[in-house]
Amino acid sequence: VEFWGLMVDEQPMFSNEAEQSPLQNLRYITFGLGNKTYEHYNEVVRKVDNRLLALGAKRIGERGEGDDDGTLEEDFLAWQEEMWPAFCEASGVDESNAVTGPRQAIYGVEELSSFDQTKVYLGEIGEWLKEGAPKVYEAKRPYNAPITSKELFNGGDRHCLHLEIDISGTNLSYQTGDHIAIWPVNNEVEVNRLARLLGLEDKLDSVIHVQALDAAASKKHPFPVPTTYRAAFRHYLDICSVASRQVLVSLIEYAPTEQAKEALKRLATDKDEYRVHVGDVTRNLGEVLELVSGSQENFATVPFDLIVESISRLQPR
Incomplete structure (x- = not known):
């Protein structure tokens, strides 16, 4: 919030006394996330970028803009291909001599030979409850509700299902506007x-x-x-x-x-x-x-x- 306030303030205060270019020692890289179906597409990154430049900062490479309604990852990869050479040049690094080190794993995987079969997760979403703990359903521990359905129309081209979702005995209540999530299963x-x-x-x-x-x-x-x-x-x-x-x-x-x-x-x-x-x-x-x-x-x-x-x-x- 403070950063955004600084960006939109017409006369921001800086400890640096250089009134015209208080951010002259700042170099930055920027990539914005947006969606072209919205009126103000990538408005935040554009405002921040223009403001930083106006205050004397130096941008490395071009400003990137990703479209969540299109190919966001492709937007990022295309921007990244141009950004890294610009970053190396600005940092005085010879990109041709860069050495790629071994991959650093994020997760460790262990195959178990000894385990409690009753505690093995086979599709359950939430963690197992401790014995005697009350059942509380929430986003991280959703209730898998039984569903019944029946076709409302017989014959013809119209297809309409009547669904009933049973939440009895769960202490859950339904209010108009509540969402029901469908957890998919891969083929x-x-x-x-x-x-x-x-x-x-x-x-x-x-x-x-x-x-x-x-x-x-x-x-x-x-x-x-x-x-x-x-x-x-x-x-x-x-x-x-x-x-x-x-x-x-x-x-x-x-x-x-x-x-x-x-x-x-x-x-x-x-x-x-x-x-x-x-x-x-x-x-x-x-x-x-x-x-x-x-x-x-x-x-x-x-x-x-x-x-x-x-x-x-x-x-x-």
């Missing part, structure tokens, strides 16, 4: 496809524990654990979403053949190739890996923690 065909391509087909029901390696991480687990590979693919990870270019880049080094590596590299680095073969036809990760490797090869060397890191959590509809 078993897609679950098996991705498992096969990652070399996990025979381990789908193995019990795993996934935990953040950073002890200070605010979120210790990406989804309820312990669970199984099958449950993670079916209930917790959005494996049916379109595979992003960033994810494809991270998987290039794990390609099983040189041919697969080159094909994946083209999709990951050429935005037109990506658009034609992935974006426009909405191919998910499993479909892309199958496209580049064929039916006989797989990406079995890909660490499962990289998959967890790369695929977002399945969200309610």
Whole structure:
């Protein structure tokens, strides 16, 4: 709030006595998030950028603007391709001599040989309640309500369902305007496809524990654990979403053949190739890996923690 107030104040106060350019020692990079369906598209980043420049700051590279109604990730990647060379130049870094270090894992994955089967999550959303604890339902522990439905019209072209959602005995009450979330489940065909391509087909029901390696991480687990590979693919990870270019880049080094590596590299680095073969036809990760490797090869060397890191959590509809 204070920063925004400083940006819109006609006569902001600075400790620096340089009245014309109080921010002359500030260099910055900026990328805005917006949606073109709104009247004031990326208005905040535009105002902040113009104000910083007026106060003497120096922007590195061009201002980026992402459109959430379009291809937000593509907007970011296109901006990033131009931004990094500009950043290296401004920092005096020779980009051609940059050395990429080993990947730093965010999560640790352990396959369990000893566990309490009754405590294994197989699609449950909320954490198990301690024995004797009262059942309280909320966003993080939703109630899986029984639903009954019946067709209101018989015959003809009209299709109308009457749905009844049973929340009796839950201490929940419905008020007009309340939202009901539908938790999707990934198709078993897609679950098996991705498992096969990652070399996990025979381990789908193995019990795993996934935990953040950073002890200070605010979120210790990406989804309820312990669970199984099958449950993670079916209930917790959005494996049916379109595979992003960033994810494809991270998987290039794990390609099983040189041919697969080159094909994946083209999709990951050429935005037109990506658009034609992935974006426009909405191919998910499993479909892309199958496209580049064929039916006989797989990406079995890909660490499962990289998959967890790369695929977002399945969200309610």
